[in-house]
Amino acid sequence: MLDQLCHILLLVVVSILYHVTFFLPPSWVSVLRISVLLLCAAKPVSVMFTELFGRFRPMPGEGTEGAGKVIGYLERLILVILMVVGEYGVIGWIIAAKTFARSRQLADSQAFCEYFLVGTLLSILSSISLYLVLYRW
Template sequence: MMILVKLILAHILGDFLLQPNSWVKAKEEKKGLAWQLYAHASIHGLLSLLLLFDISSWKLIASIAFSHLIIDYIKLKFQKESSKITWFITDQILHLIVIVFLGLYWQNSEKQLFDFLLSDTFIILATAILFLTQPVSIILGVLIKPWSDAISNEKEQSLKNAGKYIGILERLLVFLFICTNHFEAVGFLLATKSVFRFGDLKESKERKLTEYILIGTLLSFGIALLVGLLTQYALKL
């Protein structure tokens, strides 16, 4: 397990603490022709070597450095200005997946990983978590559409898709609290959101907006609670 932790630490150091902004800009401008890209991948290999402190692990270290180079090159080649956030998240996920697989494989624990990925527990959790993201957002959008149309106001400005991502995050948090038996945290989360929303409700002075927010919030929390409880029940079967 410590091999995996050290590889993750090397990734954090190499990607976030030891990569100057000038290197990031140079890579985005020159892409595969930027020497900074290859220096960056080499630094990841060097950090892995220093933290593992085992020259016999050179195959693992070389695999980490080479995979980092390939993933970063793919990101630089296909990302656009409008898709930087998406590619940043994808890039980090791919790096972590490679690190986990290589780390566990090096420790001869790959069978344990595949056993978990094929287990009922993983499938149940993955199904619940995926359902609480985009699918529930679409369902809520359909359910409250009559009310959202009724309160639509062209003068009201908000961040693009902010409401959708806030809803996804709060549902995942509710799901986490339910699965870890911290029901009191659900109440705290609901109270916190109410405090942030209080200013909007006070300034709007509109009963429609108040009712719309309450309906959306309670539906979102209710679905997350139900999914969390059903997941708990399924895991006990």
């Protein structure tokens, strides 16, 4: 509950700051934009994924418990940073490396393969959506 309250408070603060950004120097607006982008790409997307698709999670096998969540955080942070600096071509390499690292698990389990694909696509979609909302809209 406290977690959700903090998210709502963050959204209120950002919406208030958004209306006063024309008083801030352009460098501060950029810092604010990048900060909001990185913050929203990490925890809120992870919570959304868990709420929407947590019931489809395959049974835990060997591996570090919770590593997928950390990988998701890092994936989204790398994706949004690459979009901010305009290196769109590198995004494909990041996704390919992630897929290669999990190739054995993808070949062994259909359930894991589908869960992995849904998670990866949601990470990509959320990263692109956040970037477009904060930088192109």
